[in-house]
Amino acid sequence: MRGIEEAIVAIERCETLEALTCALQASIEARGFSHFAFIDTSVAGADQPTLIATVPPAWEREYRSGGFVHVDPMLPVARRTNTPFHWLSVPLPKRLGRKKPGAIKTMEAARDHGFTNGLVIPFHYLDDLGRSYSSVCTFFWKDRVTQFVSMFKQERLALHIILLYWAQKAVEIESKNRNRPSRFLDAEGYPLRFVALTDRERDVLSWAGRGKTVPDTADILKLSEETIDTHMRHAMQKLGANNKTHAVVKAIYLGLIDV
Amino acid sequence: MRGIEEAIVAIERCETLEALTCALQASIEARGFSHFAFIDTSVAGADQPTLIATVPPAWEREYRSGGFVHVDPMLPVARRTNTPFHWLSVPLPKRLGRKKPGAIKTMEAARDHGFTNGLVIPFHYLDDLGRSYSSVCTFFWKDRVTQFVSMFKQERLALHIILLYWAQKAVEIESKNRNRPSRFLDAEGYPLRFVALTDRERDVLSWAGRGKTVPDTADILKLSEETIDTHMRHAMQKLGANNKTHAVVKAIYLGLIDV
DNA sequence: CCATAACTCCCGGATTTCCGGGATTGCGCG
DNA sequence: CGCGCAATCCCGGAAATCCGGGAGTTATGG
Numbered sequence: 001m002r003g004i005e006e007a008i009v010a011i012e013r014c015e016t017l018e019a020l021t022c023a024l025q026a027s028i029e030a031r032g033f034s035h036f037a038f039i040d041t042s043v044a045g046a047d048q049p050t051l052i053a054t055v056p057p058a059w060e061r062e063y064r065s066g067g068f069v070h071v072d073p074m075l076p077v078a079r080r081t082n083t084p085f086h087w088l089s090v091p092l093p094k095r096l097g098r099k100k101p102g103a104i105k106t107m108e109a110a111r112d113h114g115f116t117n118g119l120v121i122p123f124h125y126l127d128d129l130g131r132s133y134s135s136v137c138t139f140f141w142k143d144r145v146t147q148f149v150s151m152f153k154q155e156r157l158a159l160h161i162i163l164l165y166w167a168q169k170a171v172e173i174e175s176k177n178r179n180r181p182s183r184f185l186d187a188e189g190y191p192l193r194f195v196a197l198t199d200r201e202r203d204v205l206s207w208a209g210r211g212k213t214v215p216d217t218a219d220i221l222k223l224s225e226e227t228i229d230t231h232m233r234h235a236m237q238k239l240g241a242n243n244k245t246h247a248v249v250k251a252i253y254l255g256l257i258d259v
Numbered sequence: 260m261r262g263i264e265e266a267i268v269a270i271e272r273c274e275t276l277e278a279l280t281c282a283l284q285a286s287i288e289a290r291g292f293s294h295f296a297f298i299d300t301s302v303a304g305a306d307q308p309t310l311i312a313t314v315p316p317a318w319e320r321e322y323r324s325g326g327f328v329h330v331d332p333m334l335p336v337a338r339r340t341n342t343p344f345h346w347l348s349v350p351l352p353k354r355l356g357r358k359k360p361g362a363i364k365t366m367e368a369a370r371d372h373g374f375t376n377g378l379v380i381p382f383h384y385l386d387d388l389g390r391s392y393s394s395v396c397t398f399f400w401k402d403r404v405t406q407f408v409s410m411f412k413q414e415r416l417a418l419h420i421i422l423l424y425w426a427q428k429a430v431e432i433e434s435k436n437r438n439r440p441s442r443f444l445d446a447e448g449y450p451l452r453f454v455a456l457t458d459r460e461r462d463v464l465s466w467a468g469r470g471k472t473v474p475d476t477a478d479i480l481k482l483s484e485e486t487i488d489t490h491m492r493h494a495m496q497k498l499g500a501n502n503k504t505h506a507v508v509k510a511i512y513l514g515l516i517d518v
Numbered sequence: 519c520c521a522t523a524a525c526t527c528c529c530g531g532a533t534t535t536c537c538g539g540g541a542t543t544g545c546g547c548g
Numbered sequence: 549c550g551c552g553c554a555a556t557c558c559c560g561g562a563a564a565t566c567c568g569g570g571a572g573t574t575a576t577g578g
Contacts, residue, residue, distance in 0.1 A: 004416065044517035045465060071458060079517055082384040082427040093455065100546090102458045124383045124391065128339045132383070132391045157263060161420045168341050183518075198524060211505030213564065226527050233567075234524095243534085244565070245504040246470030249518055252511065253390050255301055259508055457554060472534065485557050492537075493554095502564085503535070519578105526573075534565060541558075547551090 003030065004158055008165045017052060017173055024166050025054050028139055031155050033119075035140040038170065041075045042133045043183060050174060055140065059113040066109065071102025078122035078136040084156045086149075087117045115140050119152055121160055123167040132183055133171055137163050184250055187240035195254060201235040202257050204228055209248045209259035262289060263417050267424045276311065276432055283425055284313050290414050292378075292398040300334045301392045311429075314399065318372040325368065330361025337381035337395035343415040346376045374399050378411055380422050386430045388511055389518070396422050454513060460494040461516050463487055468507040468518040 007027045014020040028036055037060075040050035049069045053060050062068075069075070077090050093101050100108075110116075119139040126132055139159065141151065184192040197205070207217040214232070218225040232244060239254075241247035251257045266286040273279040287295055296319075299309035308328045312319050321327075328334070336349055351363055369377075378398040385391055398418065400410065456464070466476040473491070477484045491503060498513075500506035510516045 008416070045469060070462075076514065076517055079389045080385055080387045080514060082423055082430075124385050125341050126338065126383050126391070126393060130338065134385065157267070157420060160423075161416055164419070164423075165342075200525065208504050209508045211501035211508075213502065215564080223525090224527055226529090227525075229565085229567095230526075232565090236566090242470035243472065245467050245507050248504050248508060249468045249470075249511065252388070252508065253518070255390065259512070459555065474534085482555090483557055485559090486555075488535085488537095489556080490554095491535090495536090521578090522576085524573100524575080526571100528570075528572105530568090532566080532568105534563100536561100536563070538561090539559085541556095543554100543556075545552100545554085548549105 003027075004161060007162045011162070011166050011169055014169060015173075017170065020166065020170055020173065021052060021054065024162075027162055028159070031159065032151055033139040033141045036137055037140070038135060038137045038167070039069065039075070040133065040135045040171075040174075041069075041079060042131075042135070044079070050135075052170065055115075056113065059110075059115075062109060062113070066105075068102070068106045068109065072106045073103035074118075074120050074138070075136060078120055079134050081122050082124065084119060084121045084152075084160050086119050086152055117141070119156065119159065121156075121163045123164060125168060125171055127171070127175060135167050135171070137167065184253065185240055187237065192240060192250065192254065195238050195251075195256065197235055197238060197251070197256055198231075201231050201238070202251070204231040205235055205248055205251045206257045206259060208232070208244055209252065209257060262286075263420060266421050270421070270425050270428050273428060274432070276429065279425065279428055279432065280311055280313065283421070286421055287398055287418070290418070291410055292400050294399045295396055296399075297394060297396045298328065298334070299392060299394045300328075300338055301394070309394075314374075315372065318369075318374075321368055321372075325364075327361070327365045327368065331365050332362035333377075333379050333397065334395060337379060338393050340381050341383065343378060343380045343411075343419055345378050345411055376400070378415065378418070380415075380419055382419070382422055382426060384423070384426050384430065387434050387514065392426075392430075394426060396425075454497050454510075454515065456494055456497060456510070456515055457490075460490050460497070461510070463490040464494055464507055464510045465516045465518060467491070467503055468511065468516060 007023070010023050010026075011020065014023055024036060035053070035055045037051065037053035037055050046069075051060065051064065051069075073090055073092060074087065077085065087107075092107065093103050110118075119141075121137045121139070123135045123137065124133065125135070141147075186192045186195075203221060204217055207220060212220065214225050214228045217223075217228045221228070232247070235241075235251070236244070236247045239247050239250045241250055248257070248259075252259065266282070266289075269282045269285070270279065273282050283295060283297075294312070294314040296310065296312035296314050310319065310323065310328075332349055332351060333346065336344065346366075351366065369375075378400070380396045380398070381393065382396070383391060383393050462480060463476055466479060471479065473484050473487045476482075476487045480487070491506070494500075494510070495503070495506045498506050498509045500509055507516070507518075511518065
């Protein structure tokens with residue numbers, strides 16, 4: 001756990017992404033890692049992810065051009081956890097048929113570049129507009145796996161806390177340059193924060209989330225179909241949703257309904 | 260930075276929220292704090308905020324019944340920051356008219372209970388659905404302010420990281436209690452455990468969750484509408500879903516897609 | 519007591535989904 | 549080398565949705 005304070009002070013002094021990259025590289029080399037790769041995974045469908053890395057350019061190029069950001073099995077895990085984990089702890093999907101899932105291709109490609117395991121540190125952050133960021137930083141080490149695991153136990157906390165401050169700084173610098181989208185927008189295009197749905201609107205959305213159609217819900221709630229339709233339209237409007245599915249998804253993510 | 264490992268190991272051993280509360284209390288007492296208060300601030304309008312605290316019951320009761328969660332000046336700050344801060348660093352609103360702002364009332368009430376300053380640790384984390392939570396944990400210390408500030412500098416990193424693991428564990432315990440996956444049934448009526456979707460099926464579901472129609476998705480993925488339709492139908496079948504909305508919701512709850 | 523908002527119900531037409539059938543290609547394992 | 553499956557594409561009709569209008573009733577708080 002040595003050198004954390006110094007590393008963080010160094011990070012907070014950085015003004016550019018390049019300086020930041022160097023600072024982190026120095027920190028991780030002191031801990032026996034060879035490379036790192038930072039990916040912003042906030043927008044799951046985005047084609048051009050923010051990727052800051054010191055991995056070999058060939059690997060970075062293949063990762064980008066192969067569209068691995070859409071199938072990398074580590075990213076969904078990182079989007080649902082808050083603490084570090086390593087590659088070997090993530091079960092790969094079963095091979096259904098004869099075709100290789102993208103997740104498996106990704107891991108095989110990584111192995112081809114010499115990376116058999118990685119320490120993944122997820123990071124979640126809100127900016128001053130309430131926009132949600134999720135990022136992941138993977139640390140690579142080319143040595144033996146057993147050695148890796150012992151290193152993981154010793155250093156994951158130190159790396160975790162250093163990375164928290166590093167990622168925050170990276171996002172600050174990045175957001176100064178770029179206007180990034182928010183995951184959920186209202187009808188006017190502003191980030192959705194607090195939406196007040198009425199009791200009935202939540203009822204109707206919940207039943208929709210359980211797979212019920214408007215006629216179904218009308219029957220369940222003993223109301224006319226038109227009423228259900230009206231509630232749904234109001235809810236969609238408030239949530240800035242394009243359709244029923246969108247409205248239900250937004251309501252779930254905003255914690256407005258439970259299904 | 261002493262004792263972090265031990266604290267985190269203790270936290271990760273906890274099985275209940277009560278045990279978790281005790282573990283955190285022990286950790287902070289070792290650092291000179293007397294109480295803590297954890298508040299989930301994700302849904303600003305919620306009347307019943309999640310509040311886990313070891314503060315005196317009288318203070319907790321007054322905080323709840325007084326509706327302080329709606330006016331507590333620390334909460335908006337916590338929703339926009341990612342690093343620890345303390346009460347004295349937050350400027351209070353000026354008194355405009357005759358009426359005391361709720362923010363001032365909150366702080367006066369805290370003082371009446373003996374709390375003149377607090378170390379506030381904001382943190383943002385995701386649950387197993389990928390939903391974003393903003394929470395705040397305030398640590399109290401009854402000693403002199405000068406001593407408090409020096410403690411703040413020494414211990415904020417340690418407390419920050421301990422809390423992250425604490426929150427992760429809290430989320431895990433919560434979702435285990437809800438026992439979500441078994442609530443979804445497959446087409447034959449058996450509990451859905453694991454559904455294997457293909458890469459394309461997941462793509463199509465994800466875009467549906469982002470509010471895209473079949474024509475939209477066809478355009479995005481450069482495929483024909485019929486193909487999108489076919490993938491969607493296969494996905495609905497595998498998930499035992501009644502319609503698109505149902506399929507997307509199930510896929511989200513099963514952790515199969517990211518929106 | 520009046521304004522506001524929630525809740526309820528109605529019409530009609532355009533669009534989208536749902537679902538029953540298909541079909542072809544390409545892949546990789548046994 | 550065939551089997552099974554992912555992935556692509558096609559048709560047509562019934563059902564549900566989306567969205568533009570409305571309009572009446574009930575509660576509630578200032």
